[in-house]
Amino acid sequence: MTSVESSPPPLLGATEIRRLAGELDVRPTKTLGQNFVIDGNTIRRIVATAKLDPTETVLEVGPGLGSLTLGLLDAAARVVAVEIDPKLAARLPQTVTEMRPAKAENLTVILSDALKITELPHEPTALVANLPYNVAVPVVLHLLEHFPSLRHGLVMVQDEVADRMVADPGNKTYGVPSVKGAWYGTMRKAGVIGMNVFWPAPKIRSGLVSFERGPRPVTTASRKEVFAVIDSAFAQRRKTLRAALAGWAGSPTLAEEALKVAGVDPQARGEKLGINEFIAIAEAKVAVEPEGK
Structure with a gap:
């Protein structure tokens, strides 16, 4: 086998990315969280880590x-890509x-805001994305x-957000993203991506x-x-659950009663509880x- 035959298919590098951006007169914006990956090895690493069938x-x-x-497209049967930028x-x-x-023919492009889609022409089995930092958690949920x-x-997000998404109860980064993610399944940190593989280069690292x-x-x-309880518990995370859930339950007394029925210490804080x-x-x-409510 020749070296050409054994080489991986070409990917977009820095030169190609800038050429395409120039052709479209596209300037990456912070508003849309656009940071384009310009390193082929990073793309291969992400795809390999995603373990796609x-x-x-x-x-x-x-x-x-x-x-x-x-x-x-090299690793899966079909890709459904949701893009908010018309160009x-x-x-x-x-x-x-x-x-x-x-x-x-294996690519389907949907022009839409990912936070608004509720149906797709093909049923997806995996989510793999370099998500805009400012909406990463809401999009995943x-x-x-x-x-x-x-x-x-496998999603690439701001490294600090990655830590919050995978944190366990009691961890200082544990919060709403951690608990709501646990409702759906198991999340774990799968790696860290440096800043220089993006254009423009962000000021912080990314996490997988x-x-x-x-x-x-x-x-x-x-x-x-359940999510209403989580939101209330972490809205004032320094407060005990008895106090933090008072509005949710209707009063501190009702909150305390609910906590006792659930077998949870009313003096505990939300950061100590699991899903x-x-x-x-x-x-x-x-x-x-x-009664009657």
Whole structure:
């Protein structure tokens, strides 16, 4: 086998990315959180870490100029790319046709805000994306809620956000992203990405977060009800749960009663509780609510 035959398919480098951006008169904006990956080895690392099955349909959010899209098409059966920028969405199919002509029909581009999509033309089984820093957590939670077909994934986010998404109870970075993520399954840190592989280079490192969807929690409480407890508990995280959940329950007394029914110390703080405790608290509210409410 010749060296050409054994070489990996070409990916977009710094020169190609800047050429495409110039052609489209696109200047990466902080508003949309645009930082384009310009290093092929980083793309290969992300794709390898995602552990994709070749039969999978991958959902990519914010494909930009197509750096990661090409790598995903090499590893999966189909890519559904959701892009909010009209110029980028319009150019992506052409880029794929030029660089992966045999894979062009395997790409579907959706011009939309990822926070607003609730259905797609193809059912995705994996989420792999370089997410805009400012909406990373809301996007992940929204997609996990609306697309139960998503079994696993790998997202690149701001490194500090990655730490919050994977933190365990009691950790100083543990908070709303950690608990809500645990509702859907298991999240873990899968690596750190430096700043120089992006254009423009961000001022902070990026983190890779891998997730596996778990079984749906067995509970009489809805996801909305459980998330309301979580939001209340962390809105004033320095307060005890008795005080922090007073508004949610209707009064400090009702909050304390609900916590006791759930088997949770009213003097504890939200940062010490796992997802199962929050579920128990949500279930307990029904037991202590005044009749007729």
